[in-house]
Amino acid sequence: MPSYVACNDAAIACARCKALLQPFAMKRTTGQDRSVTKKWRPATQAVRGGTWRSEQGETSEALFLTSGYSYDDAGTAAARFAGEDPGMTYSRLQNPTVQMLEERIALMEGAEACRVQASGMAAMTTALLCQLSAGDHIVAARAAFGSCRWLVDNLLPRFGIAATIVDARDNAAWEAAIQPNTKVFFFETPANPTMDIADLEYICGLARAHGITTVVDNAFCTAVLQRPMEFGADVVAYSATKMMDGQGRVIAGAVAGSAEFINDVLLPFQRNTGPILAPFNAWVVLKGLETLELRMRQQSANALKVGKFLEGRVPTILHPWLDSHPQQNLARKQMDDCGPIFSVVLDGGRAQAHAVLDALELIDISNNIGDSRSLMCHNATTTHHNMGPEGRAEMGVSDGMLRLNVGLEDPDDLIEDLDQALARAGL
Numbered sequence: 001m002p003s004y005v006a007c008n009d010a011a012i013a014c015a016r017c018k019a020l021l022q023p024f025a026m027k028r029t030t031g032q033d034r035s036v037t038k039k040w041r042p043a044t045q046a047v048r049g050g051t052w053r054s055e056q057g058e059t060s061e062a063l064f065l066t067s068g069y070s071y072d073d074a075g076t077a078a079a080r081f082a083g084e085d086p087g088m089t090y091s092r093l094q095n096p097t098v099q100m101l102e103e104r105i106a107l108m109e110g111a112e113a114c115r116v117q118a119s120g121m122a123a124m125t126t127a128l129l130c131q132l133s134a135g136d137h138i139v140a141a142r143a144a145f146g147s148c149r150w151l152v153d154n155l156l157p158r159f160g161i162a163a164t165i166v167d168a169r170d171n172a173a174w175e176a177a178i179q180p181n182t183k184v185f186f187f188e189t190p191a192n193p194t195m196d197i198a199d200l201e202y203i204c205g206l207a208r209a210h211g212i213t214t215v216v217d218n219a220f221c222t223a224v225l226q227r228p229m230e231f232g233a234d235v236v237a238y239s240a241t242k243m244m245d246g247q248g249r250v251i252a253g254a255v256a257g258s259a260e261f262i263n264d265v266l267l268p269f270q271r272n273t274g275p276i277l278a279p280f281n282a283w284v285v286l287k288g289l290e291t292l293e294l295r296m297r298q299q300s301a302n303a304l305k306v307g308k309f310l311e312g313r314v315p316t317i318l319h320p321w322l323d324s325h326p327q328q329n330l331a332r333k334q335m336d337d338c339g340p341i342f343s344v345v346l347d348g349g350r351a352q353a354h355a356v357l358d359a360l361e362l363i364d365i366s367n368n369i370g371d372s373r374s375l376m377c378h379n380a381t382t383t384h385h386n387m388g389p390e391g392r393a394e395m396g397v398s399d400g401m402l403r404l405n406v407g408l409e410d411p412d413d414l415i416e417d418l419d420q421a422l423a424r425a426g427l
């Protein structure tokens, strides 16, 4: 543990800068022994897990805006770089605020270790590139966040990493896609924005049996609603921009896994390429995690109420907690609740979808998700625009599709807004 203990006499050396010269030591709060915190229930971990406290006794996590660290003597500096002293050396490598977030996410995920990155896409890129080399093969889900598909379709092939794209709902397709050089399975569930559900237990079990590493993008659920590692996933990757921050403030990412994967495989890549999360953004996400459980539960309840209203009102609804979703049973097996996000499909294509958006009075038109504000977006002309019509058709992102992130507003206000907007668009 790092400790920044200055000379005690320094505090009284100069009355004017006393505050600056206060001796300062970081320690973990009582009970931050992993064998104890691991047993805490998720809501407790989300509020208190990974907290360090300086001797100032601050209740809220301290924000360390520093790029470097100084040493009491040259020998300490040498010992830090030799890995013999656990203190910090440089904020591309370690930062107390960032490390608090990493410890908290690892705990919540049931993972041995976690590292956070500058964005969800930095997390996905790091999680894949750190373990893949030229000549390797990856199997990835068809329906995915647009940039995740771009990584698989455009970036990996440039480095000689081949990919097979499968319908994530089709268990047999995963097995059929395995090649002798397959190293990674990469997917999200539910998928953005089609709400396809991938069978975590089956796919992760299949991967294990073949020595393949599973990387699961768990942005839609977070550990509050779905813990992929309980189903055998090796690596869980996040856009922490979404539910973890939860209030639309910062861009952030995270990768959790075994200590061996994080320390031996991911860390050398991350330390030397530098996609790290800024301490301020880490601090914002730490604050977000404190209310994650509350928000996930309430936004799920709101999304169910709004979904039930829309079920009879729109031609197609893709909502994992409704009878109309063909994979409802699988969703209920692996998720604790539906989460805030679902999609609807209108018959009138792009024109009708845009008409609904333009008629909204409360819900914002926004491509972001995971916010405590309700947001709605037409994926075909925004998040999945770059894929082109053929790519979208293959993925199931139709022109009439609208994705809704249900926030913390009163669901009855959201229903009234949707009701009037649909009516004005002819529904």
Ligand SMILES: *Cc1c(COP(=O)(O)O)cnc(C)c1O
Pocket (backbone or CB within 6 Å): 119, 120, 121, 122, 124, 145, 147, 148, 188, 192, 217, 219, 220, 238, 239, 240, 241, 242, 251, 252, 253, 369
């Ligand atoms: C948003 C998102 C990402 C990318 O995260 P950023 O923080 O925007 O970089 C990746 N996967 C999923 C499922 C997402 O929703």
